[in-house]
Amino acid sequence: xxxxxxxxxxxxxxxxxxxxxxxxxxxxxxxxxxxxxxxxxxxxxxxxxxxxxxxxxxxxxxxxxxxxxxxxxxxxxxxxxxxxxxxxxxxxxxxxxxxxxxxxxxxxx
Amino acid sequence: xxxxxxxxxxxxxxxxxxxxxxxxxxxxxxxxxxxxxxxxxxxxxxxxxxxxxxxxxxxxxxxxxxxxxxxxxxxxxxxxxxxxxxxxxxxxxxxxxxxxxxxxxxxxxxxxxxxxxxxxxxxxxxxxxxxxxxxxx
Numbered sequence: 001x002x003x004x005x006x007x008x009x010x011x012x013x014x015x016x017x018x019x020x021x022x023x024x025x026x027x028x029x030x031x032x033x034x035x036x037x038x039x040x041x042x043x044x045x046x047x048x049x050x051x052x053x054x055x056x057x058x059x060x061x062x063x064x065x066x067x068x069x070x071x072x073x074x075x076x077x078x079x080x081x082x083x084x085x086x087x088x089x090x091x092x093x094x095x096x097x098x099x100x101x102x103x104x105x106x107x108x109x
Numbered sequence: 110x111x112x113x114x115x116x117x118x119x120x121x122x123x124x125x126x127x128x129x130x131x132x133x134x135x136x137x138x139x140x141x142x143x144x145x146x147x148x149x150x151x152x153x154x155x156x157x158x159x160x161x162x163x164x165x166x167x168x169x170x171x172x173x174x175x176x177x178x179x180x181x182x183x184x185x186x187x188x189x190x191x192x193x194x195x196x197x198x199x200x201x202x203x204x205x206x207x208x209x210x211x212x213x214x215x216x217x218x219x220x221x222x223x224x225x226x227x228x229x230x231x232x233x234x235x236x237x238x239x240x241x242x243x244x245x246x
Binding site: 009011012017041042043070072092093094096097100101103104106108 | 128129140238240242244246
């Protein structure tokens, strides 16, 4: 069976809502051979700063999960590109539409 | 294979409450701008997003009248999205769950929004290339 392709969209502040289960899902999907993109939007981008101590991003990077952060949400919160964790790339919201149009299974949290 | 797809968004949040609404409308706008056909099934509080009687208001703290405050109304945004779809040669089919509309007394929606039932959600999902559910937490 062909491996699946997923986009997990995280919208919640990781300091108010535990993101560990979503991260675990992303890693498990990767281990099962899926292509996985984690797209951070709204307050979920607060985890994207390199200085964020509890972001969970290193484990995601180690599992080769692609991590993108909505550029609009980053600008709203004053997070500059130079401040981003090296595992994160800024991206326009259009990327989500591209992934949906390409048939990625999508989960919003 | 056509690059133009049919995407369905399922919305639950009431207006003026969550950033999820702004993001959902941004996603819909982006999809329409790229020529995709979009279905929206709004249920629970989201049926009030398109309520035509929403009114902009002044903001005494800002010292602005309603026009100066330019407070965004989701119903205006939805009407503009429907116009965007027509201009882009595609369509936005926005369906409000009738049961949820009646509960809230918000039957008067902006032009182009129609009343339906969960059957419409099933039909939309069956005919779509993809579905994104943006539910209230």
